[in-house]
Amino acid sequence: xxxxxxxxxxxxxxxxxxxxxxxxxxxxxxxxxxxxxxxxxxxxxxxxxxxxxxxxxxxxxxxxxxxxxxxxxxxxxxxxxxxxxxxxxxxxxxxxxxxxxxxxxxxxxxxxxxxxxxxxxxxxxxxxxxxxxxxxxxxxxxxxxxxxxxxxxxxxxxxxxxxxxxxxxx
Amino acid sequence: xxxxxxxxxxxxxxxxxxxxxxxxxxxxxxxxxxxxxxxxxxxxxxxxxxxxxxxxxxxxxxxxxxxxxxxxxxxxxxxxxxxxxxxxxxxxxxxxxxxxxxxxxxxxxxxxxxxxxxxxx
Numbered sequence: 001x002x003x004x005x006x007x008x009x010x011x012x013x014x015x016x017x018x019x020x021x022x023x024x025x026x027x028x029x030x031x032x033x034x035x036x037x038x039x040x041x042x043x044x045x046x047x048x049x050x051x052x053x054x055x056x057x058x059x060x061x062x063x064x065x066x067x068x069x070x071x072x073x074x075x076x077x078x079x080x081x082x083x084x085x086x087x088x089x090x091x092x093x094x095x096x097x098x099x100x101x102x103x104x105x106x107x108x109x110x111x112x113x114x115x116x117x118x119x120x121x122x123x124x125x126x127x128x129x130x131x132x133x134x135x136x137x138x139x140x141x142x143x144x145x146x147x148x149x150x151x152x153x154x155x156x157x158x159x160x161x162x163x164x165x166x167x168x169x170x
Numbered sequence: 171x172x173x174x175x176x177x178x179x180x181x182x183x184x185x186x187x188x189x190x191x192x193x194x195x196x197x198x199x200x201x202x203x204x205x206x207x208x209x210x211x212x213x214x215x216x217x218x219x220x221x222x223x224x225x226x227x228x229x230x231x232x233x234x235x236x237x238x239x240x241x242x243x244x245x246x247x248x249x250x251x252x253x254x255x256x257x258x259x260x261x262x263x264x265x266x267x268x269x270x271x272x273x274x275x276x277x278x279x280x281x282x283x284x285x286x287x288x289x290x291x
Contacts, residue, residue, distance in 0.1 A: 017196070017198070024227075039257070039258060042258035043258070046229075049227070050229060053231070103270075105234075105237050106237060106240050106271060112234040112237055113230070115230040116229075116230040118265075119230055119262060119265065
């Protein structure tokens with residue numbers, strides 16, 4: 001099944017580590033409906049897990065009374081993922097997604113961690129913190145994954161319809 | 171919400187000690203993994219295989235725990251090998267550079283064979 005126009009799925013998960021797995025399963029279902037390939041679906045699952053974990057841990061202090069909102073927008077050509085957290089720390093989100101210094105970590109010159117954003121950036125097409133609207137508070141992190149039509153999708157359609165409708169795998 | 175990790179330990183023919191991990195490798199797994207690693211190290215293990223179950227969930231916090239193990243293993247001059255990872259997590263481990271410090275093999279048997287042939291990181 002392929003969307004015609006946008007389909008939006010919105011989740012609210014408690015800000016508690018472990019609940020990111022709900023977003024992970026939900027995005028896999030949406031990505032399958034968009035006909036993404038299995039490896040790309042694994043990439044998307046890992047990216048949303050890392051983004052939600054950041055939102056839970058840093059954006060809402062792992063306080064289960066708070067919520068992290070996940071908005072999945074499925075279009076014909078892309079999957080758009082928006083993660084919103086309350087931004088309780090008040091700290092500005094990181095501006096750069098640096099390559100992790102694993103050598104420094106192994107040699108105990110750098111603290112362990114800080115790999116999540118880098119992993120996300122490597123797995124999706126676009127990833128960035130965005131300025132929330134005036135009505136919104138907190139942090140918003142957006143990821144976009146584009147569908148690449150398969151050769152099958154690019155074949156001109158035969159028959160009467162002539163609609164040029166897309167299909168196939170990413 | 172987290173699938174609590176189950177850790178078990180076995181010794182294979184005096185060649186290696188295997189730490190089998192079943193469940194989520196996330197921040198919640200830190201104590202179990204470190205306890206298992208410290209235990210086998212106290213028992214004198216030199217070649218240590220972390221054997222993952224293919225479709226389990228691993229996140230960056232879990233990878234950080236493994237980097238901590240790598241740090242300790244280097245101090246003790248132990249060899250670390252990792253097996254059972256899905257193609258996706260093999261890619262992630264390469265991406266963050268963990269494979270500079272621990273070789274990946276499809277299965278425990280493959281890792282054992284590599285050790286017998288003098289390979290392994």
